[in-house]
Amino acid sequence: MNTQAAIVEGTGKYVIENYGRLPMAAARGQGALLWDADGKEFIDLFPGFGAGGVCGHCHPAISDAVKAQADTLLSHGNLFTNEPQVDLAKRITENAFGGKVFYCHSGAEANEAALKLVRLAAGEGRYKIISFNNCFHGRTMGGLSLTPEGFQKGFEPMLPGNVKVDIGDLDAVAAEIDDETAGVIIEPIQAEGGVNVPSVEFMQGLRKLCDDNNLLLVCDEVWTSPARTGKWFAYQHFGIEPDVMTLAKAIGGGLPVGVCVAGPKCADVLVPGTHGCTMGGNPLCAAAGAAAMKLIEDENLLDRAIHIGQRVADAINGAGIEGVLEIRGKGALVGVQLDDSIQAKDVMLACMEKGLIICIAKNNVLRVAPALTTEDSVLDKGLAILVDVMRG
Ligand SMILES: *Cc1c(COP(=O)(O)O)cnc(C)c1O
Secondary structure, three states: OOOHHHHHHHHHHHOOOOOOOOOOOEEEEEEOEEEEOOOOEEEEOOHHHHOOOOOOEOOHHHHHHHHHHHOOOOOOOOOOOOHHHHHHHHHHHHHOOOOEEEEEOOHHHHHHHHHHHHHHHHOOOOOEEEEEOOOOOOOOHHHHHHOOHHHHOOOOOOOOOOEEEOOOOHHHHHHHOOOOEEEEEEOOOEOOOOOEOOOHHHHHHHHHHHHHOOOEEEEEOOOOOOOOOOOOOHHHHOOOOOOEEEEOHHHHEOEOOEEEEEOHHHOOOOOOOOOOOOOOOOHHHHHHHHHHHHHHHHOOHHHHHHHHHHHHHHHHHHHOOOOEEEEEEEOOEEEEEEOOOOOHHHHHHHHHHOOEEOEEEOOOEEEEOOOOOOOHHHHHHHHHHHHHHHHO
8 A cells, every 4th residue: 555645746746736735644443433545544434525424434333234235236226216215215205394305415416416406496587596695505506506605716706696694684585685595505504604593583583585585495404404503403403394405425325316306295396307317326336325324223323313412512521611602503513612812723633733634614613523323432532632632
């Protein structure tokens, strides 16, 4: 195997540098541990940037399902169906709000499907979608159109008619609704935008506004589901149901799966010829996703998410660190708001030095989102490093 330096150098030479990556090559993972290509061990409290969310690295329940499927059939296109995609769809819809799913491979693609579905359902002349400041809905032209201007620079013009308002401001939402509005898209908790949790009143008011104006409400749950926040899906914290929900990141158990879930009201909007994805619902990725959903149920990972989030918050609160303004989030999606005296990016890099992986979000927020299978002993070891680094 090549040294880490050689792999990093090869990356710079052959792979487009659109990420601002750290000079590390990931080589192997087990549970909450990750090793780089030189064998250095990390405690990973941010597995897969959300995509390793549920089960940690190489959980045997996932690996076994993938191995078995890999020896059976990898993909076959959408002239046919397969059992794993039915299994995963059943587990998603039965734990959510019924309806049916469309499969693709990423969050951006899932949101594209949702956008097309919303426009088609709304009918001719209604095309505007309302989204929220500090949101993130993906990098494709549609997702980008819904996302704040900073991400759009150089790629204009965007899709027409997309407006953004502040979370919490129902009057602003109402003011933007006109005859051309088709729907509203919101993350039940904004993850990239700084781990921002809306109020129950706001979410319920938004639901009512959509009902009163015949708009479809889309929840982008790409970061927040499944199980991450202590519920199967994060909208379930707010006593509402969306009409459409998009999933990706952790829903594939570590493999690329994107899902657009359409509730009973709009499950039959996308008919043959309106949308598609050649490899969507392929049995390999679907089998991994279904195994992850089964694991959540078998190991009661919803409760585990709450326990882990509490333990993270307790450790940071207990350390009484100056510069911590607020700890927020739900379940095992934890954001730590820092003041100007500590830079989140510096904390993240210093943690890496000491063998701990965490991440940051917009506006000087630290983000911790451990796998829901992380043992307390490993979690505590990681949190000790974090607290130590934050003390400076
Ligand atoms: C990551 C993310 C996306 C985009 O997902 P990709 O798989 O990177 O395309 C969309 N919405 C939210 C809320 C996300 O966190």
